[in-house]
Amino acid sequence: MADDSRTLDLNEFLKRHLYVKNWMNYREQSYTKQELVQLAELAQELFRSESSLASISPPCTIVGDIHGQYQDLVRLLNMRCPKVETKKKVMTGFSANRFVFLGDYVDRGSHSIECISLVFALKIVYPQSYVLLRGNHETRAINFAYGFREELMNKLGEVDGAEVWEKFNEAFSWMPLACLVGARILCMHGGLSPDLQSLDDIRKVSCLSQAASHEVFQIKRPIVDVATVRLAQDLLWADPTSDQMMIAVHEEPLYSKNLIRGLSCTFNESAVRDTCKRLNIQLIVRAHQMIPEGFKFFADKRLITIFSAPRYMNETDVSIQ
Ligand SMILES: [Mn+2]
Known part of the structure; x- marks a missing residue:
């Protein structure tokens, strides 16, 4: 890595991505294959060293789906941090706050590369302040089909684009699947699972080298x-449902097939209550569904859905993310 380390200047990279003066005259970022490959490799190293169940202390900002909406991501990252504004130097969020991103950085929107490389760069520069969870779009089959791969090919050419796409997907395959905020808030991209009986079930999804025999x-x-x-799969794909049919059944099922997605499951309010009690969790925070208002509570405020891509696909289709 030492030989081509000059190809990636992280400070310059952050600067040119975070300080866009005028969005009306925004000039598209250009990338070299080397700097993107390096970003993916450095991020992958960090993910490998983290547990599949990441953890972070409050206060922190939790961010939902971004989906290639670079301008909205920059606005979120540059929001001033109220606690440190009284100091002489006004700190902006990205360097002063802690963040948990719930995944789905790429696809759908027009600037997947900017979004994923910016959050990777932030993770590398501020590893303790950023948790980047894996979303269902951080998987090969999905980001092959929904925009990320095509964007890379258009920007870097077919050969280099495909190579960088592979590198990013390698990094994605190591990303944490869930995060504990202050031990009482559990975050993930999609939702709950019948296989989530204890927090250790998530921790056990780790590198074999770290495993106890x-x-x-x-x-x-x-x-x-x-x-x-x-x-x-459920942590990345599941959805809550208030389907009355499920509740009407005498022997109440907590989970059922997710017919809208065609894979994974849906879970009802009882599943949320059940899981919170068993895991000693106060709140579950997830993303994955478009919410025009940005957030929506479920199950007596034991679960909240957060969505952070405003005017997503013109907010026409509320069912599929
Ligand atoms: Mn999603």
Whole structure:
């Protein structure tokens, strides 16, 4: 890495991405293959060293789906931090706050590369202040089809674009699947799972090298195809439902097939109550569904859905993210 380390200047990279003076005359960022490959490799190293269940102390800002909406991401990151504004130097959010991102940085919007490389650069510069969770779009099959790969090919050419796409997906396969905020708030991109019986179930999804030999049910990262691990798939894909049909049944089921997504599950209010009690959690924070107002509570405020891509796809289709 030492030989081509000059290809990536992280301070300059952050500066040119975070300080856009005039969005009306915004000049598209240009990238070299080397700097993007390096970003993906450095981020991957950090993800490998983290637990699949990340943790961070409050206060922190929790951010939902970004989906390539670079301008909205920059606005979020530059929001002033009220607590430190009284100091002489006004600190902006990205350097003063802690952040948990709930995933879905890429696809759909027009600036996936800017979004994912900016959050990767922030993670590398401020590793303790940023948690980047994996969303269902941080998987090969999805970001092959919904924009990220095409954007890379357009910007870097077919050969280099495909190579960088592989590197980013390698990094994605190591990303944490959930995060504990101050031990009482559990965050993930999608939702709950019948396989989530304890927090250790998520912690056990880690590199085999870190595994204790007696842990029979150890699930190995990287997880290239999340469909091979039901817990991982549900954490990335599941949705809450208030389906009355589920509640009407005498022997109340907590989970059912997710017919809208065609994979993973839906879970009802009882599943949320049940999981909070068993895991000793006060609140579950997830993203994954478009909410025009930006957030929506569920199950007596035991769960909140956060969505951070305003005017997403003109907010026409509320069902599929
Ligand atoms: Mn999603």
